[in-house]
Amino acid sequence: MGSSKFLISVVYKPPSASWEEFERGFDQLARAVSRTGLDFICMGDFNFDLLTLNGANFYFFNLMVSHDFFPIVNIPTRVTSHSATLIDNIYLDRSYADVVLYPCSDHFPVVGAVPRGRIKRNKIKKVMTRSLKRVNLQRFGEELSTIGFSEIMDMKDNASGAFDRMMGVVQPINDKTFPVKFLKPRKCEPRKTWITIEILKVSDLRNQAYVEYLNSECAMKLEEFKIIRNKVNSMRRNAKKEYFANQFSLNKDNTKRIWKVINDLLGKKKEAPPNSLLIQGELVNDEISITTKFAEFFSSVGQNVQAQGLVNFNNDLMKDEFVDDRGIGNEIEFQHCTGDETLKVVKTIKSNSAGTDGINLKTFKSVMCYLMPCLVHIINLSLQTGIFPDALKRAKVIPLHKGGSKL
Template sequence: MSETIIDQVFINKDKCEYNTEVIDTGFSDHKGIELSLNVTSYKDPVINNNYRERIFINDDNIRIFNYILENNNWGSESSGDVNTKFDSFLESYKHCFDVAFPIKRVKPKHKTKTWFTQGIRKSSDTLRKLNKSARKNVALKAHVKCYRSLYKKVIIAAKKLDNDSYIEKGNNKMKSTWEVINKNIGRHKRKDNSFVIKSGGTTVKEPLQIANIFYKHFTNIAINLIKTKSNSNSKVKIPMNDMTMFLYPVTESEVLNAINKLKNKMSCGCDGIPDKVIKQSARNIASLLTEIINESFKTGVFPSKLIMSTIKPLYKNGDK
């Protein structure tokens, strides 16, 4: 043990990378040890509400995603029952997606008046100067009135062109049209995220309790309807059908056609993978999906994770 601690080094191996090498200094009977540390600052993350998390989907990321899928080992997806196969496939597919499309923190851009061009800004400054000059010179009032009328017409035309351009560039024309309408009539999205419902005569405010109430309602609605119908006195004669339904094995081309019929939207299910990305990677997953679908037909088992859905109650009108 040294009398000093100058040659005692303690590091946290979990939080830094290091490399050691024994060297001969040439001027001592003791050899030296060279220690290289790659230190990264680890600080507690500071929550900043000015940023939000999002993924960026572009052609480069899609190419990377398809490359990862092509080189992925899909061996474990071919063993087990339908649920095991599909769960393994979804886990691998989601992992490849997370690698190709990492979540990034971005700062939202402040919305500006896109129609307010540099020329309109200059005209606004000119009109302000003319108004100031007209207070001293009465002869300029007629000119200012004419200039103001022309300025308003230019603004109306600029807004119209901006709205037309916004709708034309939008992927969903109907959605873009309603966004323009709501913006012009001053109807904005509600910022109040509080949601209250009445269940069994009591008011429920907790989001988790509300979600459980909706879950129980939608999962038991079929059973409740059957009980209501069975207790009624009215008897409905249901015609018998001797025809039997057969499910034939699907082919890979049929699965590809079904995937290609999806819309190029960013909507996604519980897995968080948009339809647009699934379409772009269809050729790398069609064979696996074909195998899982045919196994489902053969055994009569439907993958349990495909039954899951996200329910979002949307407030329309009336008492909230």
């Protein structure tokens, strides 16, 4: 709503609550709000019928007007077979409102719009993706098949440089074959997976029957609506139950997929990582600073633990507890790996996530026949020289909010 600040209140008065109790409580609320100087929007189920201004209903209306709160809905919001009442409303100084005739409950949804100038909309972040179609994977392999890696194979003392040289060849071809595309997020939530076309058709019949009942106020039309409504509810319950039972059965051996199904069942959505962190009283906003703070935290865990006296890394008794003398020498010998061993390890990796270089593991697996000699050479060179490639020491860390304040 632009730069304006609003205070929004949702009020519910039980039918059994007395007028005196409501008047006393709401009057205190209204006076407290007036001291803030903020625009106030009050909405809810008040259980005072403004279509019948007598008794407590009249006193309620006068109370709201005395605090400059004006109702913006003037048609019934709750309709039954024997009554039509206006007990749900939105109160403010000026606006536009309407009632949606939708049978979500025995109360109609009430919608209000407040004119406050131009609305500042948050920028929608576009999602980056790469198309991993079969034709692109085939083209990727054809491009690599024409590349010679003899220069890398001749490197005998620098595993990090050899890996960088290999990625310097592979990454441009990857970017050319699988260009980054930006996808616009959906403007609306897609329907639930278990909602079938048949359920949607019956839901339309339910809505149509409800409108016909409202127009005719016929008891027979009401019974027809209730029959269709109950059928829709039954179809939704059964479809949802069957869908999730099948999902649990299909993914019983995949823990990651099982947790995704559980989160879908519970309605949990994946939240975007926070764009700011409160670290030791300092608010950190930019990505570089956040990354640096994370690196400082994890690199100092051992020192902090030792400083607190929880662990003494220099204690010989501790070394004896975890390292016993079973005739193990001071040297460890590694055997050179083979192509078959490397291929076996790569195939066991289930994740296809891309690293900091943007290369998806699925694309890497598809061209292993061309990169295998070069990769085996780099692995053996790393074992021989004791040098691990610097590029593989980088990690993409995404902070996940678990609870409490997001700062």
